[in-house]
Amino acid sequence: MLRVFQNDLADPDRFVVTLELVPGRESSGRSVEQVRRIAAEAFDDGRISAVSITDNPGGNPALSPDAIGHDIFKLGMDVIVHFTCRDMNRVGMESRALQLAMMGMKNILALTGDYTGRGFCGQGAPVFDLDSVNLISMLGMLNDRLESSGDPDVFYPGCAVSPFKYSEGESFAQYAKLCRKTLAGARFVITQLGYDAKKFRELILIMKHMGLSLPVIGSVYILTPATARLMHSGQVPGAIVSRRIVDDLTGRWKDPTSGREASVEHAARLAAVLKGIGYCGIHIGGVHRSFDMAARLLDRLAEIEGSWRNFIPEFGDSPEDGFYAFPGEEDRDSTNHFGKVKANTGLLDGAGYSILRKLHRTGFRADAPLAPFFRNLCRNFDKKKAGRRLVYLAEDFPKKLLLGCRRCGDCAIEHLAFLCPESGCPKHMRNGACGGSRDGYCEVHDDRLCVWYRAWRRFSSSNETGRMAEGMIPPRMWELDQTSSWLNFHLGRDHHSLKSCMKQGDSCKL
Numbered sequence: 001m002l003r004v005f006q007n008d009l010a011d012p013d014r015f016v017v018t019l020e021l022v023p024g025r026e027s028s029g030r031s032v033e034q035v036r037r038i039a040a041e042a043f044d045d046g047r048i049s050a051v052s053i054t055d056n057p058g059g060n061p062a063l064s065p066d067a068i069g070h071d072i073f074k075l076g077m078d079v080i081v082h083f084t085c086r087d088m089n090r091v092g093m094e095s096r097a098l099q100l101a102m103m104g105m106k107n108i109l110a111l112t113g114d115y116t117g118r119g120f121c122g123q124g125a126p127v128f129d130l131d132s133v134n135l136i137s138m139l140g141m142l143n144d145r146l147e148s149s150g151d152p153d154v155f156y157p158g159c160a161v162s163p164f165k166y167s168e169g170e171s172f173a174q175y176a177k178l179c180r181k182t183l184a185g186a187r188f189v190i191t192q193l194g195y196d197a198k199k200f201r202e203l204i205l206i207m208k209h210m211g212l213s214l215p216v217i218g219s220v221y222i223l224t225p226a227t228a229r230l231m232h233s234g235q236v237p238g239a240i241v242s243r244r245i246v247d248d249l250t251g252r253w254k255d256p257t258s259g260r261e262a263s264v265e266h267a268a269r270l271a272a273v274l275k276g277i278g279y280c281g282i283h284i285g286g287v288h289r290s291f292d293m294a295a296r297l298l299d300r301l302a303e304i305e306g307s308w309r310n311f312i313p314e315f316g317d318s319p320e321d322g323f324y325a326f327p328g329e330e331d332r333d334s335t336n337h338f339g340k341v342k343a344n345t346g347l348l349d350g351a352g353y354s355i356l357r358k359l360h361r362t363g364f365r366a367d368a369p370l371a372p373f374f375r376n377l378c379r380n381f382d383k384k385k386a387g388r389r390l391v392y393l394a395e396d397f398p399k400k401l402l403l404g405c406r407r408c409g410d411c412a413i414e415h416l417a418f419l420c421p422e423s424g425c426p427k428h429m430r431n432g433a434c435g436g437s438r439d440g441y442c443e444v445h446d447d448r449l450c451v452w453y454r455a456w457r458r459f460s461s462s463n464e465t466g467r468m469a470e471g472m473i474p475p476r477m478w479e480l481d482q483t484s485s486w487l488n489f490h491l492g493r494d495h496h497s498l499k500s501c502m503k504q505g506d507s508c509k510l
């Protein structure tokens with residue numbers, strides 16, 4: 001039982017430092033030795049509360065964080081295991097969680113994960129059976145089991161959030177999902193990567209506004225010109241690096257020695273700003289060869305942290321017209337209208353939303369006026385195979401036409417303002433946006449608007465954005481695949497029957 005990270009986070013006088021390590025694609029040899037060595041150096045240094053180990057970053061195969069993490073854990077160094085939803089279904093994920101519990105590694109960073117990359121003979125199948133909200137909830141369920149089996153050392157799940165979204169809809173979608181993650185049981189938050197102090201501050205203020213008191217750790221990455229370029233070009237989903245930073249680092253790295261100094265200084269200044277504005281720690285990334293870079297960052301942080309205000313102007317690159325929930329220095333009132341501005345959905349989209357919303361209210365809610373009538377009808381149709389087939393066909397045509405329905409049988413459109421998570425989102429997110437959208441567009445299909453951004457626009461047109469922050473939507477019930485979702489809803493077989501998972505009523509003030 002190693003609880004260094006948890007204890008350090010609970011200590012109000014401690015500024016927590018975690019270090020992200022990226023295992024390579026080998027099972028032994030130089031890349032493995034490098035990760036082990038950096039972790040051992042971090043342990044000797046004594047300033048790192050835990051190392052976090054990535055889980056197939058970029059969706060490409062790499063050494064399992066569980067295997068290398070366990071090696072490091074045995075050294076006495078606490079570990080945060082990144083746990084994505086991309087590569088395994090819920091059965092595999094539960095099994096993996098049990099394995100981690102057995103190995104004693106209970107700090108989990110629950111992530112949806114980047115989209116699937118390339119493995120053996122091409123791109124892998126994207127799974128995304130659960131999302132990060134479901135995963136956190138599953139770990140909570142496992143915690144009950146661990147405790148009842150006599151293990152007091154339970155999972156300590158955390159989550160990620162990206163404040164670096166520059167439209168109101170994407171920002172709202174991120175914070176609404178953070179609310180759901182918290183309600184599901186997240187215990188700490190680590191931010192995505194960005195260099196905008198005002199956005200970092202926005203996250204702290206919005207969490208206060210929502211009444212969320214989770215400790216927040218800010219990401220600080222020691223950039224090189226190559227990584228800065230990669231992130232600027234959008235090839236690292238969710239990471240935002242401005243053109244100015246790329247140009248500045250490229251200039252400074254003409255001499256690699258002073259370039260390295262400049263990169264460390266840049267990261268140390270951001271760390272000082274984060275500490276100054278109230279983050280409870282930093283999550284250091286970009287350390288690949290030796291721990292020395294991280295050590296120098298921390299040394300420099302100790303020297304300059306008192307001057308953090310002077311560095312704020314260096315972290316202010318934002319797109320023109322970028323959205324801020326708190327545009328002014330102390331503009332707390334802006335939360336009163338955050339997420340409540342009516343967005344323009346467009347005529348067709350708005351009309352489709354309005355029709356589907358009315359239909360839903362008339363017959364597809366438990367308290368809808370026509371629900372008892374439909375329930376009776378469904379009972380009769382459900383008795384015979386031909387009846388079931390008839391309803392299936394009647395449902396199939398309009399839903400395919402209007403929603404691109406994939407016949408999952410467990411319809412979730414009401415949670416996404418009547419958009420389909422199966423056809424509209426490559427990761428099938430039922431609880432909110434992943435962190436990968438850019439300028440409102442999907443991480444995977446950059447010619448398509450993110451379905452959650454569209455959902456926000458629709459919800460905002462009917463003053464219902466708060467629905468995006470309510471409870472937890474359970475994962476799709478695969479046993480209903482290729483059956484009629486109308487029958488399943490009216491006969492109480494779909495996810496609405498999982499009342500304890502839905503937790504409707506719980507929500508944040510957003």
Ligand code: SF4
Pocket residue numbers: 399403404405406407408409410411412413420421422423485
């Ligand atoms: S959520 Fe399922 S049933 Fe509903 S429209 Fe999408 S695929 Fe069809």
